[in-house]
Amino acid sequence: MRRLLQLGAVASLTAMLASALAAVLAWRYGETILPFAVTSAMPDPQDGRVADGIYANAYFGLTYPLPKGFGEGLAGPDPSHSGYYVLANLVPQAAGGGMVLIAAQDMFFDTPHRDLAEAASEIRDTMAQIEGMSIDREPAEIAIGRRPASRPAWRIDFNGVGLYRAMIMTEMRCHLVSITLTARDPQEREILAQSLDGVSLTARRDSPVCIRDYASGDQLVRRVVPPDIMPSPTPIPARIIIGSDGTVRHVHVIRATNAQRKGIEQALRQWTFRPHMINGRAVEVETGLALRSGGGKVTSTD
């Protein structure tokens, strides 16, 4: 998947207004989760929004005109500790018409796959094991997005108990992005699939290069250990963008408590790296790291 990551620098164009913070949970919610770390105007994966019938995600450089009559359904959960995002749940505002789920898995925190075909095959095999589920269409490569920025994707169709689904997956900027279509009949599924013809992807030449485990290699020059704020046996996932000068330009703590997030952000901003060179030119790098309490070790208690 390292190869995929290297390839996978799709773009985010305009720096969209950074996260309209999930003004999460007020008084009632004890330990507040603030998933959206806003350290600059750079967009993060979960910052997509629906406006005027179009889903737009600046981080992925993705726009998708919703099928007619569709709008946003219930919001999904916060990004997970494994870097999984529910980006959009799109449903018709009246009965019928199916539904569309757009999700993304950060490949820095995923089991590595050789390529997209292998990932698609794995999904196919998982679905085929479900009692009563049948594969309507074996994984096949397609293209998603309008030319010239279209990109390869894989589509798998399956159905069971009267629900006809298709999963379209592609790789975009360090993430495996999936679009799951669900309908009550094959025709409805195809109508939803056709709606993906409207997807527009914006390539950006200066997108960061995605490199897995970059922060744990020799290229790390200065490491500031985050404060041991709260013991956390589950590693806290963070994503950083390293500028061409080797400084950390952006920190996104994907899932943490507020206290953990602040401490991690402050520490990671002080990390420095050797500039990553491609063809003699220093480039930006995007990478992920999983932090344990104490900066890498589980804190034990007596």
Add this chain to the structure above:
Amino acid sequence: MAKRTFGYTCSLASLTTILVASVSLPSLAPAQGRGPTDPGVRSGAAGAGDPIPGLTDTERAFFEAAKDVFAETDAVPDGLGPRFNLDSCLGCHSQPASGGSAPSVNPQVAVATLAGARNTVPSFITADGPVREARFVRNPDGSPDGGVHGLFVITGRSDAPGCNIAQPNFAAELARNNVVFRIPTPTFGLGLVESTPDAALEAALAANAQQKRTLGISGRFNHNGNDGTIARFGWKAQNKSLLLFAGEAYNVEIGVTNDIFPSEREGNPACQFNHTHPESPTPLVSEGGASPAAGFQSDIALFAAFMRLLAPPTPASATPAAAAAASPSSTTPSSTPASSTVVASASSVLPAAAGTTATAAASSTSATSATVDRGRQVFANVGCAACHTRTQKSGGANVAALSNVTFEPYSDFAVHDMGDRLADGVSQGEATGREFRTAPLWGAGQRIFFLHDGRTNDLGEAIAQHASRGSEANQVIQNFNALSVNDRQAVLNFLRSL
């Protein structure tokens, strides 16, 4: 020493915590005048409460001794209180058999005034409602609380002269939206759960990770803060072991201090009547009985042993109640009160979530088996089984009957974000105020109350409550709502077969 009794493990949240009202999911909901109906509590044999098959005679004697202790009632000289929620384990864990969940008649109403006690029964405790514990979300200064606040005090009891402490002011806390509830979790089959290696749980969670990606689901384990291993008991998987589970409940629910929780929670010296420390210690002299080993065990060790050796619930392939609901012509909408129809025969002593007619109860058993089988398939296809994982496998255990057993808890034992609607604002371990462990569904057919706070006795409503802003279950519930009425009914029938 405290008389041998056990505390229940009530856990979770509130009617008052429903922050987001009804959720509209019109997208795939079929146009219809009526929906599926919860067949209600399955009638017939309990199919639970026995020891796990394959125990040796010695192990079985130990189980029986532990079961007796689980059923004992504590009074103040035994360590009850000063603050408590009930006076026995069995009182909370009795449906459909010893070790189960909340019964149809709530024993907390009677215990409030037992032995001369003068407790006011809080408004959220009713005779036909679930056994509940109450937690406060915040302290008066606004800092997080999350702890259990005993419903009752021993003030006024004949065995507690001079004690004059007051109950918490639940009415005031309710007015502040500061109270959340939990109900007892059933304990059947928990020895198998305890014997399942972390690696097996992790592998099971990872096995369908790809399916979860099509459904918006992630999930993670709640790890113990001391050793970093997976905790798995309780509504938020906050307890690492059955012994810890038992010790906490004995102290928090009944008020009996023990080897794991040796400190009295209420310090008023006028209310301390049992001066051993802890009130329920490990005996140094055998208390005798049919099991010599059990005679040397502490109460909490026996409570844990009882839960550990309890067999999983036995599912049914068909039930009369399920048969009733399988016939569209004989069902009533789930909103119809149970009292408006004739409840199917053997369920008559238990509240049904919705009515089923006597005529319908005569539906053929074979049809019922078919709908249960169909329901199992639908359950898996729409994605319920992505979290309610059907099978797990235990590892090696010192009790051979618990070793390397494939069992069907219908849970991944991971915690998931359940959204605003179910959120209780209480963090435990790594589980946040919105996260809950996937409730094991084995035995659901004979459970009366559902969800952490027992807010409903209607399975259909319990399913609907899974969807709200931020919930990992939203896609699955949308899938479920997209099904035909018959398929949704089949799911309910299947669940009542468990």
